Amino acid sequence: MLDERYLTTVSGLSDQQRRELVRYYAQLDEERRVYAHWQQRTVFKHLLADGRATPGKGGEANYVALLLAIKTLWDDEQRGAIGNNSALDRQPRPRKPRKQQLRDALEKRFMEALIQLREQEQLSWRQIAVQFKKQFRKQVSHTYLKKIYDERSPV
Numbered sequence: 486m487l488d489e490r491y492l493t494t495v496s497g498l499s500d501q502q503r504r505e506l507v508r509y510y511a512q513l514d515e516e517r518r519v520y521a522h523w524q525q526r527t528v529f530k531h532l533l534a535d536g537r538a539t540p541g542k543g544g545e546a547n548y549v550a551l552l553l554a555i556k557t558l559w560d561d562e563q564r565g566a567i568g569n570n571s572a573l574d575r576q577p578r579p580r581k582p583r584k585q586q587l588r589d590a591l592e593k594r595f596m597e598a599l600i601q602l603r604e605q606e607q608l609s610w611r612q613i614a615v616q617f618k619k620q621f622r623k624q625v626s627h628t629y630l631k632k633i634y635d636e637r638s639p640v
Contacts, residue, residue: 496549496552496553498577499542503548503552505615506552506555507555507560509555510555513558520558525547526550526556528549529547532546535545558590588633590623595617595623598621599617599634603634610627610628610630610631611627613630614627615640
């Protein structure tokens with residue numbers, strides 16, 4: 486069941502304002518709609534971080550996030566910012582592929598631990614992989630750990 490009180494409280498928008506934003510969304514071109522949904526993720530993350538996305542209200546919280554993202558587009562358009570370095574014109578920062586992020590984390594934070602486990606404690610690569618999962622909450626295959634170790638350490 487829809488909780489309109491939650492929508493009003495979290496979004497700060499009245500029922501009429503929400504309807505206006507939905508009409509505005511319907512008139513947007515596809516690029517701006519996609520941007521609104523991209524922005525929705527960011528807003529939803531903030532709602533989660535602030536504790537405003539309560540359990541059992543996932544649908545409403547997601548809808549509020551979309552409404553707030555649409556409101557940002559609306560505000561940009563009202564200020565005449567579309568086409569003048571607005572939020573829509575700024576592209577999101579490109580993300581590193583998942584494997585590269587893991588590799589960077591291993592090299593920066595965990596390389597000393599990897600060397601210590603291998604050389605001082607004489608653990609096998611499989612044991613080190615299990616240790617990484619327990620201690621650092623990073624699931625890494627034993628072959629990948631060996632590959633990184635061999636690349637980083639002089640033979």
